[in-house]
Amino acid sequence: MSLSIHKSLLGIVTLSAFALAGCNSTPSDAKPAATEVAKVAEKVVEVAETAVKTTSKTVNEGINLSMFVKDAFTSEPTIVDCETSAGTATKCYQFVTAGAPAGREPGPYCPRTTSDSAEVGGGWFSKEGSGDLVDITGEFILNLSSYYDDDKWMLYDPETNKIRYTATKAACLGAAKPDVEEEYMQNCIECELSYLDDDFSRTFLIPVTPIPAAETGRVSTAGIALDGSELSGSAPIDAILGAYTIAAFDDCGGHVNTHQGYHYHSTTGCSDAAEKSDDGHAVLIGYAADGYGMYAMKDAEGKEAIGLDECRGQTDDVRGYHYHVASPSENMFIGCLHGESIQSGRGPGGPPPGGRPDGPPPHDAG
Amino acid sequence: MTFKKVLNKALPVLATIAAVLTFSVASAHTGAPSGAALLACEAKQKSQACQYEGAHSDLYIGTCQYMPDQLLCVRNQPIQKKVESEKTETEEKHEPHKK
Numbered sequence: 001m002s003l004s005i006h007k008s009l010l011g012i013v014t015l016s017a018f019a020l021a022g023c024n025s026t027p028s029d030a031k032p033a034a035t036e037v038a039k040v041a042e043k044v045v046e047v048a049e050t051a052v053k054t055t056s057k058t059v060n061e062g063i064n065l066s067m068f069v070k071d072a073f074t075s076e077p078t079i080v081d082c083e084t085s086a087g088t089a090t091k092c093y094q095f096v097t098a099g100a101p102a103g104r105e106p107g108p109y110c111p112r113t114t115s116d117s118a119e120v121g122g123g124w125f126s127k128e129g130s131g132d133l134v135d136i137t138g139e140f141i142l143n144l145s146s147y148y149d150d151d152k153w154m155l156y157d158p159e160t161n162k163i164r165y166t167a168t169k170a171a172c173l174g175a176a177k178p179d180v181e182e183e184y185m186q187n188c189i190e191c192e193l194s195y196l197d198d199d200f201s202r203t204f205l206i207p208v209t210p211i212p213a214a215e216t217g218r219v220s221t222a223g224i225a226l227d228g229s230e231l232s233g234s235a236p237i238d239a240i241l242g243a244y245t246i247a248a249f250d251d252c253g254g255h256v257n258t259h260q261g262y263h264y265h266s267t268t269g270c271s272d273a274a275e276k277s278d279d280g281h282a283v284l285i286g287y288a289a290d291g292y293g294m295y296a297m298k299d300a301e302g303k304e305a306i307g308l309d310e311c312r313g314q315t316d317d318v319r320g321y322h323y324h325v326a327s328p329s330e331n332m333f334i335g336c337l338h339g340e341s342i343q344s345g346r347g348p349g350g351p352p353p354g355g356r357p358d359g360p361p362p363h364d365a366g
Numbered sequence: 367m368t369f370k371k372v373l374n375k376a377l378p379v380l381a382t383i384a385a386v387l388t389f390s391v392a393s394a395h396t397g398a399p400s401g402a403a404l405l406a407c408e409a410k411q412k413s414q415a416c417q418y419e420g421a422h423s424d425l426y427i428g429t430c431q432y433m434p435d436q437l438l439c440v441r442n443q444p445i446q447k448k449v450e451s452e453k454t455e456t457e458e459k460h461e462p463h464k465k
Contacts, residue, residue, distance in 0.1 A: 310413055311440075335429070
């Protein structure tokens, strides 16, 4: 039941209390009756307001399907029986996606020459692991040796100034995994959506009603963005840089591999909800694997939330429990899961009834 | 030349190559984006307090959490900005452009 309906009912209850209390009163006892009426009405309002607060908290905690972008899913979300990793039988939303962000074409990722500007390339984690992503410009590729203080970096041909990148599906498959094949080391890695199998799909199972967990859970997949893309767990940075590769993101902080499709490793505003909050709260960007809302790091005034718990979550009267994501280069969205989730090695994409449609576990190269 | 002799000669060479490769890969790990967050949780347990310095020596304060198998310092306080005037010219000069 929506908040507006509750408020309407509150008005009706209050009016009824006045009207009913007015019955049977005579002119002689009019004054005491009026006092009684006021007391009763006050009590009714108090009880009803508490009910509205309680109900509105429940309504706003958990997934609001209307917040997702049009065409985020390949079929209408359904509600199915599911069991959390803690063994709780519950109901889950089943989301099926095409592994692509709804409403936009991802990319670009790798620049092509050492003179290319920021418009031609995407972004990458800053070496400090904090703050905004850094632009992958031609100059950035040129200076990787000094950036990482390691002379072995050479992602370009010094004679032609062309940047080495994974230009084919075979190269993408050989490079976009933790154990990068030797021939694809010293490459800027990018994969196209066209490399995905024709019947590629992702299925996400997320509790309809979030269930607070007895113990916080580890994040392998953080959740689902409002455009239907996966909000991924931390990228295996050591493996990526250890192979002298950059698993380039687009400016939105995501990239493609053939197991997960397009997925985010950081949020730069592309998955922000169009609808801003009336109270200046940070905007919604998606939902975590446990069903709680995930909000941007900063509010409308550019301030970070204070009083976050160890999962980067907090509770308020409007949204109930919810998370605030970390900065783009921190290589994480949230710190842990406050609620129970359907983890199965593919995060919230646990096998739906009837089997797993989306292949083997991921080997994400970032 | 017997197989044993070939092996005796090749083995030291292979060992050297392996050692060089291992060192090369290992040395590339320094400076990894989450390096500081990982180091901050060395010898710590889940939920223990941690902190590390990020870009511009800003302070990141949080607790250690598994992400998903390694303990990483997860910031849960706003980034503690270093006083702007302390930012050196060198830092400005060598910094790639941020989005």
